[in-house]
Amino acid sequence: MLSNFISYILQGTATTIAVTLIALPSGLLVGLLLALLHTYGGKVANRFAAAYSLLMRSVPPIVLLFILYFILSGNLINLNEFWAGSLSLGIVSSAYQMEILRGALLSVGSGQMTAARAVGMSRLQAIQHILLPQALRLAIPPWSNEASIVLKDSSLVYALGVPEILRRAQQLSATTQQPFLAYGTAALIYFVLVFAVNRGLDYLSERTKLPTHP
Amino acid sequence: MSDFFEFFTRFLPDLLKGASMTLLLTAEGLAAGFVLGLLATLTRSYGNKFWRGVAIGYIELFRGTPLLVQLFLIYYGLPGLGITLSRELSAFLALGLNSGAYQAEYLRGSILAIGDNQMMAGRSIGMSKWKTIWHVILPQALRLAIPAWSNEPVSLLKSTGVVFLIAIPELMAKAKSIAAKTYDPIGSYIAVAIIYLAMVYLLDAMLKWLERASRIPGFEMEGRKA
Amino acid sequence: MTDSILEARKLTKIYGSNVIFKDIDLKVAEGETIVIIGPSGTGKSTLLRCMNLLTKADNGQIFLDGKEITAPDYNEDQVRQQIGMVFQNFLLFNHLTALDNVMIGLTKVKKLPKEQAREKAMEELKRVGLADRADHYPGQLSGGQQQRVGIARALAMDPRVMLFDEPTSALDPELIGEVLGVMEKLARDRMTMLVVTHEMGFAREVADRIVFMEKGHIVEEGSPDDLFYHPKHDRTREFLWKITELYGKKEKEAGGNP
Numbered sequence: 001m002l003s004n005f006i007s008y009i010l011q012g013t014a015t016t017i018a019v020t021l022i023a024l025p026s027g028l029l030v031g032l033l034l035a036l037l038h039t040y041g042g043k044v045a046n047r048f049a050a051a052y053s054l055l056m057r058s059v060p061p062i063v064l065l066f067i068l069y070f071i072l073s074g075n076l077i078n079l080n081e082f083w084a085g086s087l088s089l090g091i092v093s094s095a096y097q098m099e100i101l102r103g104a105l106l107s108v109g110s111g112q113m114t115a116a117r118a119v120g121m122s123r124l125q126a127i128q129h130i131l132l133p134q135a136l137r138l139a140i141p142p143w144s145n146e147a148s149i150v151l152k153d154s155s156l157v158y159a160l161g162v163p164e165i166l167r168r169a170q171q172l173s174a175t176t177q178q179p180f181l182a183y184g185t186a187a188l189i190y191f192v193l194v195f196a197v198n199r200g201l202d203y204l205s206e207r208t209k210l211p212t213h214p
Numbered sequence: 215m216s217d218f219f220e221f222f223t224r225f226l227p228d229l230l231k232g233a234s235m236t237l238l239l240t241a242e243g244l245a246a247g248f249v250l251g252l253l254a255t256l257t258r259s260y261g262n263k264f265w266r267g268v269a270i271g272y273i274e275l276f277r278g279t280p281l282l283v284q285l286f287l288i289y290y291g292l293p294g295l296g297i298t299l300s301r302e303l304s305a306f307l308a309l310g311l312n313s314g315a316y317q318a319e320y321l322r323g324s325i326l327a328i329g330d331n332q333m334m335a336g337r338s339i340g341m342s343k344w345k346t347i348w349h350v351i352l353p354q355a356l357r358l359a360i361p362a363w364s365n366e367p368v369s370l371l372k373s374t375g376v377v378f379l380i381a382i383p384e385l386m387a388k389a390k391s392i393a394a395k396t397y398d399p400i401g402s403y404i405a406v407a408i409i410y411l412a413m414v415y416l417l418d419a420m421l422k423w424l425e426r427a428s429r430i431p432g433f434e435m436e437g438r439k440a
Numbered sequence: 441m442t443d444s445i446l447e448a449r450k451l452t453k454i455y456g457s458n459v460i461f462k463d464i465d466l467k468v469a470e471g472e473t474i475v476i477i478g479p480s481g482t483g484k485s486t487l488l489r490c491m492n493l494l495t496k497a498d499n500g501q502i503f504l505d506g507k508e509i510t511a512p513d514y515n516e517d518q519v520r521q522q523i524g525m526v527f528q529n530f531l532l533f534n535h536l537t538a539l540d541n542v543m544i545g546l547t548k549v550k551k552l553p554k555e556q557a558r559e560k561a562m563e564e565l566k567r568v569g570l571a572d573r574a575d576h577y578p579g580q581l582s583g584g585q586q587q588r589v590g591i592a593r594a595l596a597m598d599p600r601v602m603l604f605d606e607p608t609s610a611l612d613p614e615l616i617g618e619v620l621g622v623m624e625k626l627a628r629d630r631m632t633m634l635v636v637t638h639e640m641g642f643a644r645e646v647a648d649r650i651v652f653m654e655k656g657h658i659v660e661e662g663s664p665d666d667l668f669y670h671p672k673h674d675r676t677r678e679f680l681w682k683i684t685e686l687y688g689k690k691e692k693e694a695g696g697n698p
Contacts, residue, residue, distance in 0.1 A: 058414040059407045060375035062386060067403045074400075114494055115531035119545035119597060120521035129548055134535045148278075155280035159379060166283055173290060180294030183287040187279045194278040210535060212579035 005172060005185075012168030013189055019086045019154040019164060024147055026090030031097030038098070039105045040127065049098065056095030062156050064092045069160055085157035093150050100142045104135040137208050144201035148194045155190070165189055222405050225392050232388035233409050239384060240371045242306050247313025247370070254318040259325050260347060269318075276315035282376045284308045289380050305377040313370050320366065324358035325351065360428050364421040368414050375410075385409060444469050444503075445632050446491060446523070446601050451500035453486055460486050461656035463500070468601060471630035475643040478653035479679060484636040485528070487653075488605050491634065492523040505600065521549060524594030528606040530586040532578040538565060538589045539574040542596045550597070564592040568622050584615030588622055595626075602626070604635040640683055644668055652676050 038049035056064065068088035072079050079087070108131055116126035158166040169186035173179040258269040276284065289304035299307065328351060336346030378387035389406040393399040444467040453460040461483035468474055476484050489495040491502060493509065493516045502510045509519045533541050542564050546557035565571050568588035578586055587607055594602060604623065608616045620642050627633060627646045637643065643650055644664045651661040652675075660667065660676050671677045 055411070058411050060372035060386075060410055062375040063389075063403055063407050063410060066386075066389075067400060067407065070399045070403070111527070111529065111531045112533065115527065115533065117494060117517075118492065118520055118525040118527075118531075119593060120517045120519075120549040121545070122517050125548055129544060130533050130535075134533075137535065152280040155282045156376070158282065166280075166286065169283075170286070170290075173294075178294060180287070180291040183283065183291035187275075187283050187287055190279040190283055191275065210579055211577045 005176065008172060009165065009168050009182075009185055009189065012163060012165040012186075013193075015082075015162065016151070016154050016164040016190075016193070019082070019089065019157055019162065020147075020151045022083075022086035023089035023093055023154065024150050026087055027093030027097050027150065030091065030094035032101055034094065034098040035101035035105060036127065038102055040123065053095045053098050056092065057099075061089075061092045061153050062159070065089065065156050065159075068092075081157070081160045081162050085160045085162050086154075089150060089153055089157065092153070093146065096146055096149070097143070100139050100146060101135060103142070104139040105131060107138055108134045137205075137210070140201060140205040140208065144198055144205070147201060148197050151193055151197055152190065218401060218404075221396070221398070221401055222408070225388075225402075225405065228388050228392065229385065229405060229409055232383065232385040232406075233413065235382070235384040236371070236374050237413065239305060239309060239374045239377065239382070240367065243309030243313050243370050243374070244367055246306065246310030247317050247366075250310060250314030251317030251319075251321060254314060255321040255325065256347065258318070258322065260343065272311075273315045273318050276312050277319070281308060281312045281373055282379065284312055285377065285380060301380050301382055304380060305382050309370065309374060309377070312373070313366065316369070317363065317366055320359050320363040321355060323362055324355040327358060328354050357428055357430065360425055364425055367421060368417055371413060371417060372410070445505060446634070447503040448487075448491065449501045449503070451487070451490060451497050451502065453483065453490060453495070454498050459656055461653075464656075464658060466651065466658070468632060468634055471632055472648045473627040473631075473633040473635065473646055474649045474651060475647040476634070476636045476651045476653055477638070477640070477643060477679070477683075478659075482653050483656045484653055485605050488525075488603050488634065488636055491603060492520050492525055494520075494525070517549070521545075521597050522600045524597060524599035524602040526587070526590050526594055526602065526604045526607045529610050530578070530583070530590045532586055532589055532593070534578050537575050537577055538570060538581065538585075538592075541578070541589055542593045545593065545597050561592075561596055564596045565589070567595065568592045569618075582615060583611045584618045587611065587619045591619075591622055591626075601632045601634060604633065604637065606636050606638070608637065608639060638683065640668075640680070652679065654679070 034049045034052060037045040038053075041049070065085070065088045068091055069081075069084045071077070072084035072087060073081070112130050112134065113123075113126050116130040117123070121129065154164060155166050157164060158170075161167070165186045169182045173182035176182065254269045254272055257265045258273070261269065285304065285308040288299065288308050289301065292299060332350050332354065333343075333346055336350040337343070341349065374384060375386045378384055378390060381387065385406050389402045392405070393402040396402065446468040448464055448466040451464040451466075452462045464487060466474075466487075476487070478484055486495060490497045493502075497510065500510070501508050504519060504522060508514070509516075532538075533544065536544060539558070539561055542561035543557045546552045546560055547554060550557075552560070562571060562574065565574055568591055570585060570588055570592065573581060573585060573589075576585075578589070581589065591602075591607075607623070608619050611619065616639070620639060623633070623635070623642070624646050635642075635647075647664050649661060650664055650667045652659045652667065652671075652673075654675055660671065660673050667676065668680065671680065
């Protein structure tokens, strides 16, 4: 009985992790592109990225999730709940990730670009070999925060019917008549996952830190 | 486009009703969260070992789990322990407890920035610990916390969007019923998004004003790194 | 002086309504070391940045080996490979070791094979006396060491000319000597150099020619002897008098460099 309970909710955990692992990187990809457009693009690109960021960050994730879900699972593109939900979360996250990366690129400073151009690198080479490796390092701590937000926001796809942790907990609550146990377990699993993400990224940040004077 | 405008104006009264519920939930949650956050952060900074542990446990638990899960645990889970709460009270509790954990962190930053010296100075003129906290530490810490804290109202406003999942009649719930009526979910949710945009914009402008009005020259968190 | 490597003709730079410099004519001949001196904010650094196209001049032309590099469709990246630059605040790539800082131009821009690039980079590090610091990151090096890596990074590209933009002004006095020492050695090896600096000792001992710039104009130029002992203009005399007053002390502290 108890082992059934656990294995059932663990399947939901796998789905939650899968949703997060699709949403985060897709948000990173779009966010990175927008951050580069904002920082190094022309006037039009800069305006576009800024407007995108402001708009996306001013509307609640759940509202965006519904709009994007209905677009992604409509007639034009027809993805199932799992994929439409995960990618929608990724798009929601992209605006926040863009801001993180933009801040990191800014704090690397324009001097590094100048120095790279001075040894004959093109702008693209400078971004690829000099700016990004440094900016991505700086972005890890704020990005770790965003990763745990996306993990927590993955619970929103419950509303689309994706069988993630919360949906499983709801079903268990109905079959076992133990609502507190079911939802409590769901909360506990999230807590452990968020903790693990934060610790894992702390470790990554520590590992990639550049050495300084002792 | 004109179709959408017509659609928008047709449902505007209904949407505004939802929006006022959203704003009410935000205001209540913010107020409850402020009290809880203040209590939690003071306990964490100045309480004894046991209460400090309780405060840290509360903050970490509510920051480490999704609001939606907290909401369900309160509304659907607590009856399992014999505690049954109404939808409204459950939503209020979930938003307040959740926001409290985040507000505790904003306040903690500014209390740490003020440091032990102010406590020492207060004690040196014979004030008790809690008197010093009330008369010396808090007046400074609250002001110092404003810039960081000013993210919270907007963030909470956006968070309230999930409570329609326990059938609270706020904006998202309205959008859902309009979508069912019109068979146009995308249009309905975009209409709601526009209303959220307007509310966030106004709230943001108010908070910017608060930030400017409360600034004391030379007394900012950034200026206190040394 | 027909064999000039780098030449500016009527070069002008304006920011908004602010004229940084106007109608600058400057020729750098093969193997020559030119030192540009002058008060702060006279456009010396901007002039240097214009010379390798990091900043766009508003008017005038620049020639490298007789070819006009200010021509509209000229490949800037190609130009900068041939003009090395050393910055006031070093600007090492913070995420790379000393060796990788020197190597990256060779592997990514010149597309040399890794082994060959490493060999060449080690050679350049030896040349500035830092072979034993090859594996250190910029954060682990002193300012003087960082600047020497900066010089090695520029040298590795085998430039036709080296530009130095106040290479020692961000350094603690006791670290200035090691950088000037490296630069002096380069000058002796007949590297072509254009140097902006306030180190008058270096200018006097090492420069073939000194250019005195003020308010966006070249006031006077000539050999160190001419400028230091027989300046033609009052402004030059005044400036030199002030600067020896200011920097004379610092040079002594630096430990007897020229």
